[in-house]
Amino acid sequence: xxxxxxxxxxxxxxxxxxxxxxxxxxxxxxxxxxxxxxxxxxxxxxxxxxxxxxxxxxxxxxxxxxxxxxxxxxxxxxxxxxxxxxxxxxxxxxxxxxxxxxxxxxxxxxxxxxxxxxxxxxxxxxxxxxxxxxxxxxxxxxxxxxxxxxxxxxxxxxxxxxxxxxxxxxxxxxxxxxxxxxxxxxxxxxxxxxxxxxxxxxxxxxxxxxxxxxxxxxxxxxxxxxxxxxxxxx
Numbered sequence: 001x002x003x004x005x006x007x008x009x010x011x012x013x014x015x016x017x018x019x020x021x022x023x024x025x026x027x028x029x030x031x032x033x034x035x036x037x038x039x040x041x042x043x044x045x046x047x048x049x050x051x052x053x054x055x056x057x058x059x060x061x062x063x064x065x066x067x068x069x070x071x072x073x074x075x076x077x078x079x080x081x082x083x084x085x086x087x088x089x090x091x092x093x094x095x096x097x098x099x100x101x102x103x104x105x106x107x108x109x110x111x112x113x114x115x116x117x118x119x120x121x122x123x124x125x126x127x128x129x130x131x132x133x134x135x136x137x138x139x140x141x142x143x144x145x146x147x148x149x150x151x152x153x154x155x156x157x158x159x160x161x162x163x164x165x166x167x168x169x170x171x172x173x174x175x176x177x178x179x180x181x182x183x184x185x186x187x188x189x190x191x192x193x194x195x196x197x198x199x200x201x202x203x204x205x206x207x208x209x210x211x212x213x214x215x216x217x218x219x220x221x222x223x224x225x226x227x228x229x230x231x232x233x234x
Contacts, residue, residue: 005055005059005064005065006024006027006028006031006055006064006065007019007020007023007024007027007064007065007069008024008028017071018065018070018071019065019066019069019070019071020065020069020071023064023065023066023069024065026063027058027063027064027065030058030063031058040054094126094218094221095125095126095127096121096122096123096124096125096126097121097122097124097126097133097136097137097217097218097220097221098118098121098122098221098225099221100122102122102225102229103229103233105118105229105232105233106233107232110147111147111232113143114140114143114144114147114232117136117139117140117143118140118232120136121133121136121137121140124136126214126217126218127214130211130212130213130214130217131204131211131212133212133217134201134204134205134212134217135204135205137201137204137217137220137224138201138202138204138205140228141161141165141201141224141228142161142164144228144231144232145161145164145165145168145231146164147231147232148168148171148231148232148234149164149167149168149171152168152171154167154168154171155167161198162190162191162198165186165189165190165198165227166187166190168227168231169183169186169187169190169227170183172227172230172231172234175234177230177234178226178227178230182226182227185223186223186224186227189223189224200216201220
């Protein structure tokens with residue numbers, strides 16, 4: 001085969017040298033130079049006859065590996081093919097409020113409604129049902145945090161939602177279920193210092209002009225998902 005005359009071979013999709021590396025590199029460099037300089041073009045090498053004539057010329061000039069340069073089979077270095085870096089795969093857009101890889105919750109018998117809402121939020125499409133999702137999110141947060149506080153005897157059932165969130169997050173930090181950095185993020189939401197806040201959730205439910213966007217709802221899950229899951233699981 002022509003490539004063996006140059007001193008290379010392919011073994012199981014891997015590039016291998018059949019002759020001494022210096023001799024192989026010498027021949028390949030000459031071929032590259034001839035192509036770059038236009039002394040030979042791909043059309044000259046299109047068929048076996050053209051390839052043979054060119055290799056015969058190189059051999060006559062002493063540019064190809066000799067028989068004495070051949071390596072024993074067990075000494076032939078095998079080189080992995082260089083893989084071209086393709087485009088990184090685009091991250092799949094989150095389609096539902098609660099994503100498919102969300103933590104599974106060990107539901108209790110008294111969490112029937114919260115579980116039903118959770119299941120709905122796992123299949124309602126963000127781009128088709130943003131209003132339904134925003135309303136269910138608000139209900140799920142209130143159910144989750146209220147049930148958690150009642151079980152831990154924190155505050156009063158008539159407390160405003162932002163106070164319930166504060167009491168629950170502080171208790172979760174004490175129990176080392178969430179860290180203080182995350183609790184501080186929740187506190188910023190509670191104090192309504194950012195667009196993604198409890199006040200925004202109220203407006204989604206009660207305003208006739210403040211409509212939720214799918215990306216905003218994804219941001220709510222990113223910010224609140226761990227907190228809701230912690231309240232429901234503990």
